[in-house]
Amino acid sequence: MLCPRCEQGDIAKVKIKKTGQEIFVCQECEATWFSIKDIGLSSFKDFGTYMEEIGLLPLWDELIIHDE
Ligand SMILES: [Zn+2]
Numbered sequence: 001m002l003c004p005r006c007e008q009g010d011i012a013k014v015k016i017k018k019t020g021q022e023i024f025v026c027q028e029c030e031a032t033w034f035s036i037k038d039i040g041l042s043s044f045k046d047f048g049t050y051m052e053e054i055g056l057l058p059l060w061d062e063l064i065i066h067d068e
Contacts, residue, residue, distance in 0.1 A: 004040035005031040011039060014063040018056060
C-alpha cells in the first residue's frame with residue numbers, strides 16, 4: 001500500500017515485539033497508523049515519537065514485519 005503522506009513509501013504491517021501491538025508504518029517516511037482503515041483518513045503519528053512515548057527505542061529492530 002502506498003503511503004498517502006509521502007506518496008513514495010510502502011506501508012508495512014508490523015508488530016511491536018515487546019507489546020504485541022500491530023501498527024502500520026511507512027518504510028520511507030515512518031508515518032504510523034494504528035488501524036488499516038485509518039490510513040489516509042486520520043492523521044498519522046511519527047513512528048519514532050510513538051515508540052519513545054511507550055518507552056521503546058525507535059528502531060525497526062523492535063518490530064516484526066509481516067509484509068512489505
Ligand atoms: Zn510515507
